[in-house]
Each structure stands twice: as structure tokens, then as C-alpha cells.
Amino acid sequence: MSDHKTSNPKVFILFPDGVGLRNFAFTHFKEIGEQQGFDTTYWNNTIFSLQEELGYPELKIESTKIHPKTTVLSHARKRVELALSRKRTNDKVYTTYRFPLRWNNLKNILKSAFVTFHETFSATPQGWQKLMDQINTAERSTLRYQELKAQLEEHQPALVFCTTQRATQAIAPLLAAQDLGIKTACWIYSWDNLPKGMSTVETDYYFVWSELMKAQLLEYYPKTKSAQVFVTGTPQFEPHYDASLLLSRKQFSEAQGLDTNTKYICFSGDDQTTSPLDQYYLEDTAIAVRQLREEGRDLAIIYRKVPVDFSGRYDAVLAQYKDVIISIDPLWKPMGEQWNQVMPTKEDFALLVNTCYHSELVVNICSSMVFDFVIHDKPTIYPNYEQPQLQKGMRDIGQNYNYIHFRSMPDAAKSVTWAKSKSEIYDGIKGLLDGELNPVPVTKEWYGIVNKPEFPEEASKRIWEGINQITN
Template identity: 30%
Template sequence: MKRIGIVITDGVGYRNFVMSDFLVEISKKYDEVNIYSGIPAKCYNDSLIPENIKVFDLKQYKETKKVWFYRKLKEVAHMFLHRTSYGINSNLERGYPVSNSNRSLIIKLVYKITSFFHSEKIIQFYEKLQFNAFKNDKTYIEYKNILADHKPNQLFFTHQRPPYLAPFLAAAKELKIETSAFIFSWDNLASKGRMLGSFDGYLVWSKLMQKEMSVYYPYTDKNKIKVVGTPQFEPYVLDRYTITKQEFLEKFKLDSNKKIICYSCADAGIGKNDEIHIRAVLSYLKNRSDIQLLIRTSPAEDGKRFESLKNEFPEIVWNFPKWFLSREDHAEAWSQRLPSVEDVKDLKAILLYTDLNVNMLSTMSLDFMLFDKPVVNTVFGNNENGLYNDQKFLNYIHYKYVVSSKAVTIAKNEVELHQFIQEAIEQPSLRKQERKQLLDLEIGAPLPGTSERIVKALKELA
């Protein structure tokens, strides 16, 4: 019997691995497939789940003080080791406490220890201490019993970072179950902290990411790092998520005679300048009666922060992503927001039928480039002008590739924004070749057949 467990941690993982063709493809190749879910099993759309796949709720794990301390040692040591990466160093500096509360003093101790002891070998030792500290925990024991009962040959984590899944990984290791993880996003290696643990194998987007794995996780067997692309874009080539342009225009009450600019917002935490950017777009549109503005807010929030802007400018068309909160009693509430089929259709239609995208250095740049649409990135803030410093993200390694590719234009003020919007409207194909080259670098395989490649890679890892 070929059995595999799939660990889905959050709403984005649900979109990537449930709303793509992944479950259909994996159900063909394995006798039993169990989903171990960090979101309530009752929220899964039955029409998307093949018959031989079962969904099980994962009990929420709460760290003990000892586990938390060892995890912090591991994570901070990783950041010290790789602090030459601007993004990692930025997170390292931001994480140092300014207060002297009991917790802050412990974190300062962690920083002190790891500033001296942060080799890869030491990091592996911190992880061993962390995983050994699970042994008498009730949730860990429950996880171990579940896996012992289900007997999967493999356990595939669709996200490599959430620390609350570490005891599930530890239980799999204890039972000698083969483990693998998908690197969740294009910035997760060069800009984020340590993974939740060490896996036997990894699935990555591209050859670029494959090289990064060898840098940030040097103990990894290179033959166990498989390039598969990413399922987050696969719905764009699936007919079931396509609506006609007329349906799109009617749904959002858009004028068929006008071009459409889509401004896609960042998450509230890093999108503090969103309103400033939007007002700058609106100032350009004052003299352009032939262009309309559609704004899509982040699925991770409800969009309430834009209420005053919405009232002030009734001409703006808004798309608030139709993601619903599956539960409220969770330490990371944003992770419990689930996408609807309707929202995937809405997003694909926006990518298909709008003429230009403006965003603050987000993955949405890739989404729009997949449909060969020009992209302008807005970063108005720096350390001198009093705005939230979004220009710092230009120094993150993953976005340096974007900037150097010249596939997008970077607007650091309103004047530049107006100039680049004008360029994109008048010459939409100007950066066509650069967009293609960047997509080839960042997404290492064609969108059609992504799920089949993932399943094939998992079989090879076994």
C-alpha cells in the first residue's frame, strides 16, 4: 500500500493544493491519501476532494517555555549565520527587544548566546534539543499515535515555516516516516528565518531556489531538492476558473470603453503606504477620462482600513477578496482565512482583463506578468521622508532579481509613478521580453502540468 499524508496549514495552502489539480493527480498515484489540516476539516469543499482522500483535523499545539526557548535559539542562530542577506538581517535587527520585560530579557539572552554560537552544526543541535523537548507533550503523543495508526510512507508539508507544526514533524521523524516540504513562497529562503525543522526532501519553484537551498540549508542532499514550479499559479491555466470579459465587466460595473488599472494592496503590516500610493494613482487619473481604477485588497485582511477612501472616491471599483474566516480562536487568525472558488475566478479575470498593475513589491507582480501585463511597483517611503520605509524591500535578495531584470518599473514618488503609468498605457509590450526572462528565472517550469510534476517529485523522493 502506498500511503501519503499531506499537511495543509492555512488558507493559502488550501488554495495552492486543494484548488489546483494536485489532489486529483495525487489520488491517482497513491492508494491512500490523508490530509492533516491546520484549518477545520468541515470547511473543505467536498467537490474538490477525490473519494480516496480523507481530511483530519490537527489539534492546535501550544509551545511550552522550554520548546520556545530552543526554537528561538535555532531561529536567531540561523539569522546570525546568514545575516549577510539584507532581508534576514533586517528581521534579525527588528526582533531584538527594546524593553526589559522577563520575556525580552530571555530573548536578549538568546541573541547573546547565538551571536557566538551559530554554525550550521550548532543550529542542528538546537533543533535536536527542541524536538527532544516534545517527548512528553500530550499533543505530540497524539500526533505520534495518529501517524502510527495511519502508517503513511511519506508526509508532505505544503508549507515549511509554521513552528506550531514542529511536533508533527518530530513525530514523523520518530516513526521514521519520509518527510518533505514545499518552499511556500519566492522570498522564504533568502528573506525569512529558519524552517520549522529539517526535512528529508524539498520541492522548490526553480533552479534559482534550488541553489538557495544549498546556501541556507547546506546539509541538504542536493538530489533531494526537486524543481517543480508552484501550484499557486496553476488555476490560471484551468478552464474551470475562467469567466468571460463581459461577465467580469458586468460583475464589477466597469466601463468597457475604458482601460483598467488594478492597484493590488499589500498586507496591512507592510502596506502602510497603500493609501498614499492609491491617491497618487488617482491624481494621474484626474486628467484621464479613458482609464478607470480597480483596487484589490489583500486576502489576509477585511479591507476596513480603506473605508474612508472608499467613501471619498465613489468612482473607485473595489474587489474585496472573498475569503472567509474558518475560525477565530487561533494564534494566527489570518492563516484561517479560506478562499472561495468565486474569488479564484475573480482574480483570474482581473489578471486577464485589466491593462496594468500597480503594487508595492508583491508576488502579484508575477501574477500579472504571467498574463503579460505591465507592472509598476510603488515604494514612496524611506528613512528620510517620514513615510513607512517600503524602499528597504528593494534590498531584499528575491526582489533584487526583479529590479535588475527591468521587467517592472520602480516608482519612488508620484512624478515617477505618473511617468511609468503613462509608459505602460502607451507601450504595454515595451518590457515583454524582460517579463518572460524573469518568469523563467523565478518559476522554473510551465504552469500546465504543475500538479503532475509535484506528484512525480514526491514519488521520486520516496
């Protein structure tokens, strides 16, 4: 270790948007890097000031203006990628990953026609490459690219590590680095991203959660070689292993206005795209809890909304069932007008950890919250039935469970407790509380497939070990 302590390689951690904050600003990631002798600068394209909020060294990216063509080219690239996957596997699931096209005005008609043309006629590896080249040419022609290149020339990092592969804002910074001969690496942000055609950038190295994700990366992006991929686990779950964040039952109850004697189940809300009728599943859970209370159980619901939902769609249910539902809102901060300008906070990690720890179980539509809870040995109920309010053009939540990332379950029937009808929410809660149902051992097995099973709390350390290999 000593020889590389003297050289202090300079690493730029690139935040093209706020999604990387949770993994790379609010965990111990930076401290671990410093202990290993790295000189870290946050290359920041977000409105969240890491300098002001956390005292971290940052270099602001002033211009966030991507090329006007990039968004539509990127949409075409995604559609082509999904068409390629569909052809290769003969699997219809890939069509369900497509964002709907808009045909409501001339500008949107032209964009949608462009995307459809490429989806139809460019769905070959060569067609895909051509679109990638067009995106790169467009981004290299911007003033922003020149500004980013100048920043890199001035600071000369050994590596630019990008915290998400999804953002079009990441294209120019990474191209600028590559054009200057600076090594680039990218973190694959979420467990479901690779099959969905979410990779907007190409880098020299990739960091993934699991062996499963590595296999997917090599399958969907055949240009990538095995030696370019580091399997590290994800920092996303590290706070759950930090005992110093845990509050006693009394402390948590006092802070959140809960009753120390009541047992709480958590209903973790979902975004409007994934679960457009989420509020009715909350209502069904509240009805089940009321029934269990009538049977003499001291039980209530903690409702944790998805941080980016400001729709007000739950308000009526929360008002009607306030006898059984307590809202504990995530501690995220709106930093601007758009949904993607709502930023997580470090405090929210502790709140999430304690919500999991002090709840008996979670009810949730198909999110990775299942893993947050199973780390604390808590089970999940996944509702999987249609609501009567479902209208044409709305996503049926059942579609979500057909996605590729759910095929990672070791035993689909037993990895979670399924509620295939409204009444089965009651059955599930009762069965789990009474110990008649226990999916936890299988859920843990699933968590070990999706994440790195050995020492999942050491993901940040392993990422730095990978960075060390690259920079040396």
C-alpha cells in the same frame, strides 16, 4: 505506471496552517495524485474543514498546543541563521529580515534577552544545531506529539508531505513521522522564504519552485544534499493557465459592477508590515488616473486588498476617490479571530484570474503579484519612493526591493516599470497604455528564473512525480 497503481501508496498531506490551501487544496493537485494511483489524506491542523468544504478525506489534528518554549527557541534559531548568513556573505541585508524584539514587560524582556544572547553567542553551525535539537526535544515531550504519533501508527502513510516549511505547528507531526521511520517531505512555500531564515522544519526531501531556490536551499542549509531536492515549479500559478475559469468581459463586468467600456488598472494592496503606508500609494494612483481621465481616457482602478488586512487604513482614500476606485475584495473567509485564521477559498482563484485578465496592468508594492499578471501578458508598476507620512520606526518600502529575492531580476531596470516618484505613476500608466513602455518580455524572463520555465502549469504533476520517486 500500472505496477504502482495496484499498491496505492498512502500519502498524508499536512496542513500545519492555512497557507497551503491555495497550492494543495484548491488546485487540481488531489485529482492528479489520484489519477496516478495515490491514496491521499489531508492531515489537517487548521480550522478549515476540508471534508465539509471540499469533500476531501481528512484526519483532524485535535491538539494545536505546541511546547511553550518552541516559539522563543524558534525565534532564536531564526536570528542565529540570519547572523550566520551575514557572517558568511558580509551582506547587511540579513539584518533587515529580523523581527523586532519586544522589551515592554518582564516576560518579553526575558524572551528578548534569550534571543539576543543566542544571536550573539550561538551564531555557529553547532549553535544552530543545538537550538534545533532543543526545539525537537521540547516538541517530542508534548502530549500533542504522542497523539500525532498514535494517528500515524494507526494509518501508516508511506509519506508525510508538509505544505509549508514555516510553521512551528509542523515540527511535532514531522518528528512523529521520522521517529516511526515514515518518510517526510516539505514544500518551500514562497519565493522569498529561504534567505529570510524561515525554515522551521527539517525533512528528508524538499520541493522548490526553481533551480534558483534549489541553489539557495543548498547554500542556506548545507546539511541538505542535492538529491533531496525536487524542482517542480509552484501550483500557486496553475489556475492562470485554466481557460475554463475565464469569464467574458461582459460576465465579469456584470458580476463586479464594472463598465464594459472602461479600461481598468489593478491596485493590489499589501500587508501592513511590507507597506505600512500602502493607502497613500493607492491615493497617488487615483490622482494619476483622475488626471488621465481629464485628458479624455476612460480609465478606473480595481482595488484588490490583501486578504489579511482589516485595518481600515484605506477607507478614507476609497471614500475620497470613489469616482475612480472600485473595490473587489478577495473571497477569503474569516474562520476565527486572528489574521492567520482568514482562509482562502477556491472561488477566489477564479476572481484573481479574471481580475488579472481584465485589467490593463497592476500597481503593487513588491509582491509576487507581478507574476500573476505577467502570465496574462500584463505589466507591473512597482512604486519605489518614500511617502511624506513616513515616521521613525516605520519600514520604508525601498528596503523591500533590496531583499535577496529581488536580486533574481534579469535586468533590475527593465523587469518592471518603476515609479521612483509620485508623478512617475502617471508616466508609467500612460506609457504602458500607449505602448511606449513594455517590461513584459523581461518580466517573463524573470518569471522563468523564479518558477520552473518549462510547462509552469504542470507543477502539481511534477510534485506527484517526485512523491512517486520517494514512495517507490
